[in-house]
């Protein structure tokens with residue numbers, strides 16, 4: 001785990017880096033790509049939940065009564081940004097099945113690169129929850145900024161943004177718009193190209209997950 005600054009954490013774990021290389025490879029097909037997104041999300045979940053509080057309870061093993069630790073009543077919500085964020089959801093839920101799930105539908109207009117909202121359904125008790133926003137790609141940052149602005153209207157306890165690849169432009173824009181959230185990513189790439197794609201990146205993540213191109 002590498003700290004870029006207090007709010008940006010880059011996961012340099014060898015397993016995450018290995019899987020990310022396979023994801024970047026244009027010869028990886030949809031089935032493999034989808035599985036990798038889920039596996040990387042699961043590994044990121046493990047790291048991004050390091051600060052969850054624990055409490056001690058008494059249990060009985062087959063051998064003796066003992067005190068042992070469990071997660072202490074912290075309520076979580078996962079909010080994938082449609083579509084590509086859905087690829088990360090199962091990996092997160094595998095680790096924390098009790099989390100509630102919200103969805104925010106945004107797509108980037110191909111010409112303006114501005115996000116367009118088309119769906120929004122959040123858990124009704126989101127104000128009692130710590131929220132993890134999921135989207136594999138942070139490019140211009142527009143989609144993440146809008147999604148987080150929408151979620152903030154419901155006053156969650158905290159927000160973390162988990163992406164797989166970030167651009168320097170996206171990190172800068174998101175940090176400027178929301179300086180109170182933590183951003184976790186598996187890689188910080190070089191730059192955006194003229195079409196707003198991350199270089200070297202992995203191409204269009206939604207299309208690669210769902211095989212739509």
Ligand code: PRP
Pocket residue numbers: 081082083084085106107108109113115135136137138139140141142143144170196204205206207
């Ligand atoms: C992709 C990606 C992000 C967004 C990132 O989604 O999943 O949501 O682009 O770009 P930005 O940081 O410049 O906003 P896209 O709009 O292609 O929609 P999709 O997931 O439905 O394919």
Ligand code: URA
Pocket residue numbers: 084137139196197198199201202203204205206
């Ligand atoms: N969205 C993607 O899926 N890929 C990029 O490189 C940029 C935005």
